Amino acid sequence: QKEVEQNSGPLSVPEGAIASLNCTYSDRVSQSFFWYRQYSGKSPELIMSIYSNGDKEDGRFTAQLNKASQYVSLLIRDSQPSDSATYLCAVNKAGGGNKLTFGTGTQLKVEL
Amino acid sequence: DGGITQSPKYLFRKEGQNVTLSCEQNLNHDAMYWYRQDPGQGLRLIYYSQIVNDFQKGDIAEGYSVSREKKESFPLTVTSAQKNPTAFYLCASSAARNTEAFFGQGTRLTVV
Numbered sequence: 001q002k003e004v005e006q007n008s009g010p011l012s013v014p015e016g017a018i019a020s021l022n023c024t025y026s027d028r029v030s031q032s033f034f035w036y037r038q039y040s041g042k043s044p045e046l047i048m049s050i051y052s053n054g055d056k057e058d059g060r061f062t063a064q065l066n067k068a069s070q071y072v073s074l075l076i077r078d079s080q081p082s083d084s085a086t087y088l089c090a091v092n093k094a095g096g097g098n099k100l101t102f103g104t105g106t107q108l109k110v111e112l
Numbered sequence: 113d114g115g116i117t118q119s120p121k122y123l124f125r126k127e128g129q130n131v132t133l134s135c136e137q138n139l140n141h142d143a144m145y146w147y148r149q150d151p152g153q154g155l156r157l158i159y160y161s162q163i164v165n166d167f168q169k170g171d172i173a174e175g176y177s178v179s180r181e182k183k184e185s186f187p188l189t190v191t192s193a194q195k196n197p198t199a200f201y202l203c204a205s206s207a208a209r210n211t212e213a214f215f216g217q218g219t220r221l222t223v224v
Contacts, residue, residue, distance in 0.1 A: 004154075034212055043202055043215040044155070088154060090213075099145070099170065100204075100213055104154035 001026050004091050006103035014111055019076040021106050023089030026070070032092035033065055033072045037085045038105065044088055048074060079110045115139065118203050118216035124224050125190070125197065133188045133219045135203030142208060144186035148172060149200040158201075161186055190221065198223050 005024050013019045021035075032051055036044035050056045050063040050072065062075040072091075076083055086105040093101075116137045125131045137144065143162045147155040157170030161180040175194025180186050186205075190197045200220050204213040 032211070043218045046212050046214060049212045099157055099160050099168075101157070102147075102155040 002103075003027060003101045004089055004103040006087075006089050006106045008104060009107040010109050011106055012109045012111055013079050015079060015081060017079050019079045019083065019108055019110070021074040021076075021087050021089075021108065023072045023074075023103055024070055025072070025089075025091045027091070027093055028067075028070065030067075030070075030091045030093050033063070034090040034092070034100070035061075035063060035072075035074045036088040036090060036102075037083075038088055039085045076108075079108075081110050081112060084108055084110050116203060116205055116214060116216035118201075118219050120219060121217065123219055123221045125221060126224060128192045130189055130191050131221065133190070133201055133203075133221070135186045135188065135216060136184055137186075137205045137216075138184060139205055139207075139214070140183070141205035141214075142183070143206045143213075144180070145204045145206075145213060146170075146176075146178065146186070146188045147202045147204065149202060155202065158188065197221055 003026050035048040037047050038044045048063040050065045056063045060077045064073045086107045088105045089103040090100045119134045145160040146158040149155050156172050158176050159178040161167035164183050167178050167180050177189045202218050203216045206213040
């Protein structure tokens with residue numbers, strides 16, 4: 001079992017719709033969770049971090065964490081073509097030497 | 113400007129050569145990381161360092177070496193022992209345990 005798993009996609013949504021990206025992780029002691037956006041050929045850019053159960057909203061983005069189910073998700077409201085990118089989920093374990101473990105990413109395509 | 117600077121942006125290596133990738137940060141971050149990304153893949157951790165003069169192997173350290181003589185700098189050497197070095201190399205840094213990491217713009221290494 002991979003430490004961090006994401007559906008590779010592509011996930012296609014129409015412009016203006018809600019995009020829902022999902023991530024599961026295997027280690028129950030994980031404490032910090034991050035979503036990065038990566039455009040083709042570019043480096044990852046941090047868009048959300050979440051540390052406790054529940055929802056965290058920032059503009060059009062909402063991160064959701066459920067530690068009991070070992071599940072973290074990212075919702076993008078009013079999706080725009082500029083949101084088309086690969087979204088990487090990253091997890092940081094307590095006592096893991098502060099190393100981030102990444103999923104393989106989900107490719108999102110927002111269609112006009 | 114505060115940030116993480118990687119150089120060069122593109123690097124070509126001949127078979128059997130060692131090459132060194134530079135990573136410098138002026139964010140006063142304690143932790144620094146090197147990741148490798150292959151086409152269509154997620155990020156895999158090569159080495160990470162939490163303090164000066166200390167570093168740990170990540171998941172794919174074979175064929176690579178690092179040093180951390182200064183807080184600001186964490187160079188990565190790709191040795192001739194790394195049999196498949198062609199990839200996108202990403203350097204990142206973070207302030208402390210369990211906090212978000214920020215990336216440089218990456219170095220694309222190609223073996224010719």
